[in-house]
Every structure is written in C-alpha cells, then in structure tokens.
Amino acid sequence: MKARFRAGDRVRVLHLGKAGHVRTPFYVRGKVGTVSELCGYYLNPEDLAVGNTGGPVIPLYRVSFRQHDLWPDYHGPAHDTLSIEIYDHWLAAE
Amino acid sequence: MTRGYHDIGGDAAGPVPKDELPWLHWEKQVEAVRNLLGDGTRRVISLDEMRRGFESFGVDKYASLSFYRRRLEAMIDILIEKEVITREELDEEIAAVRARWTNVS
Amino acid sequence: MSDLHGHDHSHEHSHDHAHAAHPPLVAEDEAGNIEGQIIIDALQNILVRKNLLAPEEVTQEIEKIEAPGLHLGAKIIARAWADPAFKQRLLENGKSAAAELGIKVGEAQLIVVENTQGLHNLICCTLCSCYPRSILGQPPSWYISKAYRARTVREPRQILSEFGLDLPDDVELIVHDSNADMRYLVLPERPAGTDGWSEEQLAALVSRDSMIGVAKANMA
Numbered sequence: 001m002k003a004r005f006r007a008g009d010r011v012r013v014l015h016l017g018k019a020g021h022v023r024t025p026f027y028v029r030g031k032v033g034t035v036s037e038l039c040g041y042y043l044n045p046e047d048l049a050v051g052n053t054g055g056p057v058i059p060l061y062r063v064s065f066r067q068h069d070l071w072p073d074y075h076g077p078a079h080d081t082l083s084i085e086i087y088d089h090w091l092a093a094e
Numbered sequence: 095m096t097r098g099y100h101d102i103g104g105d106a107a108g109p110v111p112k113d114e115l116p117w118l119h120w121e122k123q124v125e126a127v128r129n130l131l132g133d134g135t136r137r138v139i140s141l142d143e144m145r146r147g148f149e150s151f152g153v154d155k156y157a158s159l160s161f162y163r164r165r166l167e168a169m170i171d172i173l174i175e176k177e178v179i180t181r182e183e184l185d186e187e188i189a190a191v192r193a194r195w196t197n198v199s
Numbered sequence: 200m201s202d203l204h205g206h207d208h209s210h211e212h213s214h215d216h217a218h219a220a221h222p223p224l225v226a227e228d229e230a231g232n233i234e235g236q237i238i239i240d241a242l243q244n245i246l247v248r249k250n251l252l253a254p255e256e257v258t259q260e261i262e263k264i265e266a267p268g269l270h271l272g273a274k275i276i277a278r279a280w281a282d283p284a285f286k287q288r289l290l291e292n293g294k295s296a297a298a299e300l301g302i303k304v305g306e307a308q309l310i311v312v313e314n315t316q317g318l319h320n321l322i323c324c325t326l327c328s329c330y331p332r333s334i335l336g337q338p339p340s341w342y343i344s345k346a347y348r349a350r351t352v353r354e355p356r357q358i359l360s361e362f363g364l365d366l367p368d369d370v371e372l373i374v375h376d377s378n379a380d381m382r383y384l385v386l387p388e389r390p391a392g393t394d395g396w397s398e399e400q401l402a403a404l405v406s407r408d409s410m411i412g413v414a415k416a417n418m419a
Contacts, residue, residue, distance in 0.1 A: 017096055019096050021142060021145055021149055022098075023379050025326060025378060026097040026101045027325075027353075039308065040307070042307060042379070045145075048141075048143065049142040049145065050143075051143060051176065060380060060381075064373075070352075071104065075356070075357070076355070076368070077368045077369075080355070080372045080373070084375070084378055085378055085381055101325070101326060102325060102345060102349040103325030103348070103352045103376065104349065104352060104353045105349040106349070106350075107345050107350050109361060110341050110344060110346045110347045110358065110361055110362075111223045111340070111346065112341055113224070113226075113340065114340050115224075117337050119261075120232065120240075122261045122264060123240075123243065123261060125264055126260035126264060127242065127243055127246070127252065129264070130256055145327060157345075160231065160235075161343050162235065163235055166235065166238060166239060170238075173242075179245050179246075179249075183245055184241060184242065184245065187241035190241070191237045191240050195233065
C-alpha cells in the first residue's frame with residue numbers, strides 16, 4: 001500500500017468505530033493535525049491482535065496536533081503540540 | 095464510537111505516584127516467557143495479542159491488577175483462547191506448584 | 200511488599216466499590232508476589248512440557264532483558280554531546296546510530312528528539328507502557344501509572360511541575376505519545392560548564408528522567 005500522505009499534509013483522524021485492539025487513542029479521533037513524517041511501513045496491529053500475521057505492511061506517520069486543538073481547557077502557550085503515530089487508514093486529507 | 099477502558103489519554107487523575115517499585119523475578123519471567131513465545135521461531139503470542147488480552151478482560155480486572163500481573167493474565171487468556179493450553183491443565187499445575195511452595199516454606 | 204497506596208491486595212477482594220477510585224498504582228503485596236511466581240512457574244512448566252520453551256532459554260532471556268539500563272542511554276547521549284556529526288546521525292536514525300556504539304535497539308525504530316533552550320520534548324504512552332526497553336530497561340512505575348498516562352498528553356506543564364521542572368511559556372513543549380512502532384529517547388540539553396569533558400564524565404550527568412523528558416540533565 002502506497003503512502004497517501006507526506007510531511008506537511010493536513011490530515012483528519014477518522015472515527016473508524018472499530019471494535020477490538022486499535023492503537024489510535026480516542027483523544028485524537030476527529031482531530032486535525034499535520035503530518036510530520038512517514039515513519040515507515042509496519043504490520044497492522046489490529047490484525048496482529050487476532051493472530052493475523054499475513055500482512056500487508058501499511059504506512060505509519062507521525063502527526064502533530066496543536067494542544068489547543070485537542071483540549072478545550074489546555075493551559076499552556078499556543079505553540080505547544082502533541083505528536084503521535086497514526087496508521088494510514090485512520091487518516092483522511094483535510 | 096468505541097473507546098477501550100485502557101484508552102485513558104486525557105482523563106482526569108490524581109498526582110503522579112513517584113514511588114518506584116522494584117522489578118521482581120516473577121515479573122521478569124513473565125516478560126521473558128512472552129518474548130520467547132512471540133519470537134520468530136514460535137510466533138505463539140504477539141505483543142498485540144497480549145495487549146488485546148488485557149484490553150478485553152474487563153475494567154475492574156484491568157484497574158485492580160498490578161502491571162505485570164495484568165500481562166500474565168492477558169497472556170494466559172490468549173493462550174487458552176488459542177488452545178495452546180487449557181484452563182484445567184493450568185489450574186492443575188498451579189495447584190501442584192503451590193503444594194511444593196507450601197512444603198518448602 | 201508494603202501496600203504503598205493503601206491497597207491491601209487480596210485476590211478475593213469484593214467489588215462492592217466497583218467503580219470507585221482505583222488505586223493510583225497497584226503494587227502486589229507479599230501474597231500477590233508469591234501468587235504471581237506460582238502462576239508463571241506453572242505456566243512455564245506446561246509450556247516446557249509442550250516443547251514450546253526450554254528453561255535455559257527463559258534464564259537467558261531474563262538476563263537479556265535485565266542487561267539494558269541507564270548506562271546505555273547515557274552512553275548515547277554523551278556521544279551526541281561530544282560529537283556533533285554523531286548527533287546528526289542520531290537524530291536522523293536512532294537505531295543505526297546506536298548500533299555504531301554497539302547498542303542494539305530491539306524495537307522497530309528509535310526516534311531521538313532534541314531538547315534545546317527553546318524546545319522541550321516529553322515522552323509518554325497513554326495506551327500501555329511503550330518505552331525504549333532495549334536501551335533503558337524497564338520503565339519506572341510512575342511512567343506506567345494511570346496518572347502519568349492520562350494527564351501527560353493533556354496537562355504536560357503541570358506534570359513537569361510535579362517533577363520539579365517549571366517550563367517557561369516561551370519554551371515550546373512537544374509531548375510524544377509513543378503509541379505504535381516507534382520508541383523515543385530525549386536528547387537533553389548539554390549542561391553548562393562541561394566544555395572539554397570526556398564522554399565518561401558527560402555520561403555521569405545523564406539521568407533516566409532526563410531521557411524521558413521529566414527532568415533536565417544533572418548540572419556539572
């Protein structure tokens with residue numbers, strides 16, 4: 001699977017509503033951030049969690065969010081950010 | 095909208111407890127066994143399967159067990175689910191090991 | 200083991216207080232630790248009988264996971280402080296730079312993030328306990344506590360204050376939630392007054408907490 005995004009792209013984290021083991025925390029779902037880099041291609045933990053090791057590897061990105069965009073009550077300066085890894089299928093172009 | 099009970103980023107909580115707990119032998123053994131079972135020659139239980147284990151055994155068990163005990167229980171649940179071991183044989187072996195502990199002490 | 204946070208951990212305790220505050224950090228008492236040992240011994244016995252494990256392998260694996268610690272991280276940091284070209288390589292690819300020092304990173308990749316006068320990095324794992332174990336060993340209990348996991352992403356400056364680090368507002372703060380395949384190491388600022396110091400001397404200033412981001416490196 002080819003990486004759909006690259007550094008600098010604005011992306012929105014989807015509400016995939018997937019049950020079971022996922023590595024996209026609730027607090028970033030629906031939020032908009034900026035891709036900072038493509039980390040590489042890795043097996044999907046959602047599949048690995050149920051013993052499915054057959055692949056394919058999928059793109060994993062680091063995405064940066066402004067803290068003020070994540071938390072309505074964030075007590076800190078505007079330049080503070082949060083960086084987290086998100087798999088390709090959890091993202092849409094914004 | 096699904097949110098696991100382990101998915102606590104952003105939740106309210108008290109002060110960070112600073113006491114540092116020692117890492118005990120049994121805890122190292124839990125990690126060692128999981129690492130070996132998950133290695134390239136075995137692939138019996140992966141890190142993500144173990145995580146699914148503790149993400150699905152219920153919020154009370156999750157919140158009341160110590161960190162390494164959670165991982166041990168999760169590993170057991172997944173090994174039973176995958177029919178690598180049975181609950182009966184584990185219970186039997188636990189009783190046997192416990193008896194040896196009692197005899198020694 | 201004492202009940203650090205007032206939680207007498209009997210394994211048959213009732214849940215009539217089911218969703219009341221759970222203890223901030225669950226520590227096993229003596230009975231719990233014996234129970235843990237009994238259960239893992241039992242599990243191991245069964246797995247050995249099924250030829251999935253050999254006891255010697257478990258012993259070796261325990262030695263392997265006991266081996267990493269502060270000293271490996273400090274070695275990397277000290278080299279980065281002393282050698283700017285190494286530092287660049289480290290920031291570009293942590294795993295291959297660590298390998299130059301004979302340090303094998305077992306995780307998929309190591310991302311090293313540099314603290315400067317104007318930028319501070321802080322590492323956490325909200326979902327579980329992801330940590331660069333192959334370099335630093337096991338994470339401290341507070342790193343895997345509910346409070347640290349829950350609050351660091353949302354109120355990091357308050358968390359830092361609890362650790363005695365008050366970050367001025369003009370310093371940018373990046374929190375890294377280590378949730379997938381990457382693992383993170385903070386390259387702390389090099390302390391003042393260390394010009395010409397040997398790597399060994401520099402390494403002695405590096406604390407575990409400074410590589411997580413809750414502290415600065417020790418002063419010279």
